[in-house]
Amino acid sequence: MSGDLPPAELIRGCVLAVHKFKTNVVIIGDEALVQNELKKHTFRDEQIHVIPATEIIGMDEAPATACRQKKDASVMVGCRALREGLIDGFMSPGNTGATLTAALMEVGRIKGVKRPALSITVATPQGKVMMLDIGANADCIPLYLRQFAILGATYVKHVYGVANPRIGLLNIGEEEGKGNELAQASFHEMSKQPFPFIGNIEPNYLFEHRCDVIVGDGFSGNLVIKSAEGMAKMIVTIIKERVKKSLKNKVGALLMQEVFVAMKQNTNPNQYGAAPLLGIHKPVYVGHGSSNADAIVSSVGACLRGLQAQVTEHMTEAIAKYG
Amino acid sequence: MSGDLPPAELIRGCVLAVHKFKTNVVIIGDEALVQNELKKHTFRDEQIHVIPATEIIGMDEAPATACRQKKDASVMVGCRALREGLIDGFMSPGNTGATLTAALMEVGRIKGVKRPALSITVATPQGKVMMLDIGANADCIPLYLRQFAILGATYVKHVYGVANPRIGLLNIGEEEGKGNELAQASFHEMSKQPFPFIGNIEPNYLFEHRCDVIVGDGFSGNLVIKSAEGMAKMIVTIIKERVKKSLKNKVGALLMQEVFVAMKQNTNPNQYGAAPLLGIHKPVYVGHGSSNADAIVSSVGACLRGLQAQVTEHMTEAIAKYG
Numbered sequence: 001m002s003g004d005l006p007p008a009e010l011i012r013g014c015v016l017a018v019h020k021f022k023t024n025v026v027i028i029g030d031e032a033l034v035q036n037e038l039k040k041h042t043f044r045d046e047q048i049h050v051i052p053a054t055e056i057i058g059m060d061e062a063p064a065t066a067c068r069q070k071k072d073a074s075v076m077v078g079c080r081a082l083r084e085g086l087i088d089g090f091m092s093p094g095n096t097g098a099t100l101t102a103a104l105m106e107v108g109r110i111k112g113v114k115r116p117a118l119s120i121t122v123a124t125p126q127g128k129v130m131m132l133d134i135g136a137n138a139d140c141i142p143l144y145l146r147q148f149a150i151l152g153a154t155y156v157k158h159v160y161g162v163a164n165p166r167i168g169l170l171n172i173g174e175e176e177g178k179g180n181e182l183a184q185a186s187f188h189e190m191s192k193q194p195f196p197f198i199g200n201i202e203p204n205y206l207f208e209h210r211c212d213v214i215v216g217d218g219f220s221g222n223l224v225i226k227s228a229e230g231m232a233k234m235i236v237t238i239i240k241e242r243v244k245k246s247l248k249n250k251v252g253a254l255l256m257q258e259v260f261v262a263m264k265q266n267t268n269p270n271q272y273g274a275a276p277l278l279g280i281h282k283p284v285y286v287g288h289g290s291s292n293a294d295a296i297v298s299s300v301g302a303c304l305r306g307l308q309a310q311v312t313e314h315m316t317e318a319i320a321k322y323g
Numbered sequence: 324m325s326g327d328l329p330p331a332e333l334i335r336g337c338v339l340a341v342h343k344f345k346t347n348v349v350i351i352g353d354e355a356l357v358q359n360e361l362k363k364h365t366f367r368d369e370q371i372h373v374i375p376a377t378e379i380i381g382m383d384e385a386p387a388t389a390c391r392q393k394k395d396a397s398v399m400v401g402c403r404a405l406r407e408g409l410i411d412g413f414m415s416p417g418n419t420g421a422t423l424t425a426a427l428m429e430v431g432r433i434k435g436v437k438r439p440a441l442s443i444t445v446a447t448p449q450g451k452v453m454m455l456d457i458g459a460n461a462d463c464i465p466l467y468l469r470q471f472a473i474l475g476a477t478y479v480k481h482v483y484g485v486a487n488p489r490i491g492l493l494n495i496g497e498e499e500g501k502g503n504e505l506a507q508a509s510f511h512e513m514s515k516q517p518f519p520f521i522g523n524i525e526p527n528y529l530f531e532h533r534c535d536v537i538v539g540d541g542f543s544g545n546l547v548i549k550s551a552e553g554m555a556k557m558i559v560t561i562i563k564e565r566v567k568k569s570l571k572n573k574v575g576a577l578l579m580q581e582v583f584v585a586m587k588q589n590t591n592p593n594q595y596g597a598a599p600l601l602g603i604h605k606p607v608y609v610g611h612g613s614s615n616a617d618a619i620v621s622s623v624g625a626c627l628r629g630l631q632a633q634v635t636e637h638m639t640e641a642i643a644k645y646g
Contacts, residue, residue, distance in 0.1 A: 227550035255575030
């Protein structure tokens with residue numbers, strides 16, 4: 001029910017996903033609205049179910065308060081359905097903090113996990129790089145970062161099929177001893193987890209596949225993502241404004257259209273659909289607020305891949321052993 | 324003597340600066356090498372002086388150790404010349420940490436300044452934004468950030484001519500109460516400085532001129548700069564690789580050349596020459612390692628503007644009053 005786009009767009013995505021993956025989808029929200037919207041689409045009755053939820057947590061609401069007060073919000077109902085086994089995975093394109101809070105309240109953490117983390121997977125020309133935490137935990141201790149490494153690498157190994165994922169530590173210098181107190185202490189903590197540790201990684205190398213998983217505190221990770229987004233946006237603005245001003249540039253841009261499409265795809269945070277919330281003991285995915293129907297389809301795909309790979313079970317084992 | 328490019332390129336920049344600004348320049352380094360290089364250029368004898376320095380601190384040397392051991396390194400000699408009044412301002416395109424250390428050891432801080440900060444000025448389509456600290460202080464307390472605000476705003480006011488510079492606090496959310504412990508505590512600290520505080524600023528808005536000065540700890544600031552740089556580099560890579568592959572794209576790129584030049588200029592960290600090291604009690608500027616002759620010219624210009632505006636004196640007063 002939440003997110004930046006209207007429910008109709010999200011529902012259209014669910015219908016597309018049902019056909020693409022031959023799977024069933026459960027939609028949680030305003031029953032009348034959802035049923036009415038579903039009438040416009042073709043699918044078999046057993047493929048789409050609706051679980052009613054009478055409340056909505058808006059994009060700007062304070063997560064903790066909203067989740068306590070709105071027990072019948074779609075995100076709360078969804079997480080309860082997940083806990084009770086009515087659904088196998090849950091995804092929301094709504095308020096990220098509310099999804100995190102609802103997942104913690106209604107589903108709970110994997111045993112031993114101190115703090116679940118939000119992840120993002122970035123497409124580099126050489127391959128995928130997962131970064132976590134990107135905003136769930138603004139203040140961290142080295143142990144959290146060690147767990148992020150274990151959770152992220154286990155996900156990348158089983159879902160992306162990377163045999164031996166390499167871990168990098170988000171930092172502002174390459175050598176050991178660089179960075180703030182947390183980064184320095186976390187450097188040593190990384191030797192306590194079982195995946196190969198390549199050392200510090202500076203964010204100017206984020207888009208070069210130097211490692212498979214980058215770990216850092218959620219404040220830093222969030223800054224990195226938003227800075228990259230800001231730069232991409234500025235470049236697009238500069239190109240658009242210049243192109244508008246001259247016919248020569250317009251013709252050039254038309255000829256180069258394919259290049260700009262590739263650029264947009266590669267800098268699009270929606271490209272892999274929703275990102276897994278790692279450390280929750282059932283699959284919860286957080287979508288971008290601007291998720292459209294295509295993003296919903298990708299999200300259902302990501303969720304299915306995670307389920308088929310039994311990644312939550314693998315993460316539970318890894319944390320029990322090394323967490 | 325340091326930096327990524329050979330001394331010949333930097334010396335060429337000095338000669339260009341002498342002609343452009345009708346000012347004198349003092350070059351510090353290997354006397355024989357510098358004099359030999361200067362023979363290739365035309366200028367009046369009194370315009371360029373050389374102060375000999377027999378040692379060099381390389382780009383990868385640990386700053387503290389190198390500055391202690393190499394008392395005759397060009398950066399150390401330069402900072403001593405500044406202290407002794409032989410020169411009015413000092414700029415180095417070499418090892419940033421060494422410049423910071425040498426400035427602290429040989430020149431010293433403005434009275435009352437706890438930590439000098441490295442700044443960067445970003446060109447947005449709407450105007451200049453200064454961000455600090457971008458790497459001198461990985462761990463900060465709110466008081467440092469308050470001082471960064473005072474130093475940055477005073478610089479922007481007197482050198483860039485912004486009448487009433489607005490301060491923003493680097494953070495991962497807009498509302499008060501967002502962010503890590505430092506950001507939350509610094510939000511309140513900002514009321515203790517005299518410039519208008521617009522609140523938190525997320526780095527996706529870095530390039531939108533929502534304020535004139537953005538303050539944050541040096542770890543965060545450095546991550547932001549390097550993330551933006553990484554994204555810009557990836558976009559350029561994508562464009563170049565696609566263009567290579569098709570004649571149609573090549574023709575398009577040729578027609579759009581002016582657009583790409585503008586894009587390069589706007590994302591070029593060298594565009595304003597060296598960045599001031601704020602909080603040192605005489606003018607010290609830090610250049611990008613890749614500074615070329617043009618960057619040296621811009622740096623001399625930046626230094627002259629700072630001197631003409633008596634910005635160090637203004638910062639000393641502002642810190643005495645509000646620091």
